[in-house]
Amino acid sequence: MNKQIIFNLPVKDLDKSKAFFAALGFTFNQQFSNDQAAFMVVVEDCIQAMLMTEDFFKSFTNKAVAQAREAxxxxxxxxxxxxxxxxxxxxxxxxxxxxxxxxxxxxxxxxxxxxxxxxxxxxxxxxxxxxx
Structure with a gap:
């Protein structure tokens, strides 16, 4: 299996973020998506991102979630x-x-x-x- 990069991004509004990235031509794998996260394909079989609601993202860390508009x-x-x-x-x-x-x-x-x-x-x- 080839190495892949999968990065996680917290988002405020999952539906709006999905629409934004779909407008850029990125696709989503529904098999690994739900109402808390969307598996976005940036480059097929190479680079993906998991767009996560902020609450869901917070469940993976005990650190504060950076607000990207501020830091x-x-x-x-x-x-x-x-x-x-x-x-x-x-x-x-x-x-x-x-x-x-x-x-x-x-x-x-x-x-x-x-x-x-x-x-x-x-x-x-x-x-x-x-x-x-």
Missing amino acids: NEVIICLSCESPQEIDSLIARAAAAGARIPHPPEDHGFMYDQGFEDLDGHLWNLVWMAPQA
């Missing part, structure tokens, strides 16, 4: 196939309600831009030139 613990970085894919995802994220904190950065060998999802989690999209 940040992680930036989720997703590689893309091209700068155009980044621009397309950013446009869809903005249309679905994301906050876009900065314009795209083009360094020649690398192109990136990010967004904050509905709960304030930071996502960074990056493309690296093959020759870099």
Whole structure:
């Protein structure tokens, strides 16, 4: 079995978060989803996320849950196939309600831009030139 990355994100409104990420083209595996969590497929057989209601997320830890709009613990970085894919995802994220904190950065060998999802989690999209 190949290694996979599955990360858990607390969300305030599971249905709104599912709609937001569906607008970006992510899919959900209903077999591992319920009214407390949704198993989101970011990259088939490689990267998934479990979107969890805050109360359900809290049941897995005795630590306080960071409020991503106020503090940040992680930036989720997703590689893309091209700068155009980044621009397309950013446009869809903005249309679905994301906050876009900065314009795209083009360094020649690398192109990136990010967004904050509905709960304030930071996502960074990056493309690296093959020759870099």
